[in-house]
Amino acid sequence: MTAAERGSLPATLAGGMIVPLHLSDLAQLLFRDIAGMLEQLGRAEPYFAQHVALLAQRLEQIQRWQSVLEMVGDTCESKTVRKVDGQQVITTMIRARPEVAMLSDPAAVRAFHHRAGAERWRRFSLSLR
Numbered sequence: 001m002t003a004a005e006r007g008s009l010p011a012t013l014a015g016g017m018i019v020p021l022h023l024s025d026l027a028q029l030l031f032r033d034i035a036g037m038l039e040q041l042g043r044a045e046p047y048f049a050q051h052v053a054l055l056a057q058r059l060e061q062i063q064r065w066q067s068v069l070e071m072v073g074d075t076c077e078s079k080t081v082r083k084v085d086g087q088q089v090i091t092t093m094i095r096a097r098p099e100v101a102m103l104s105d106p107a108a109v110r111a112f113h114h115r116a117g118a119e120r121w122r123r124f125s126l127s128l129r
Contacts, residue, residue, distance in 0.1 A: 016045070017035045026063070031056040037083050066103065074096060074099075075096055075097060076095060076097050
């Protein structure tokens with residue numbers, strides 16, 4: 001997204017949610033999509049902006065890691081060369097790519113709950129019902 005395109009977008013959405021400037025271009029687009037959905041449901045509130053921003057960042061990460069896995073696969077291999085009894089031995093280890101663990105990282109979910117605050121998260125999840 002160019003600076004001109006970014007400038008043409010409204011900074012504040014109809015529900016009063018302000019798009020955080022620290023978000024990347026993709027995360028800002030995701031933020032606007034999510035905020036638009038909440039606005040259609042009549043649930044957009046300014047105090048949800050932090051939660052929506054965290055969700056947009058996480059969705060961006062998931063898209064990035066998923067695209068890496070689709071391009072290079074979900075495993076990688078490393079070869080180790082060492083000498084055993086004077087002979088060279090090559091061992092190959094096949095492991096899951098780090099992106100696999102990052103996609104299913106429960107710590108990311110815990111961090112979201114911790115940063116958002118239990119009460120605010122509870123209000124947000126109730127408003128989606």
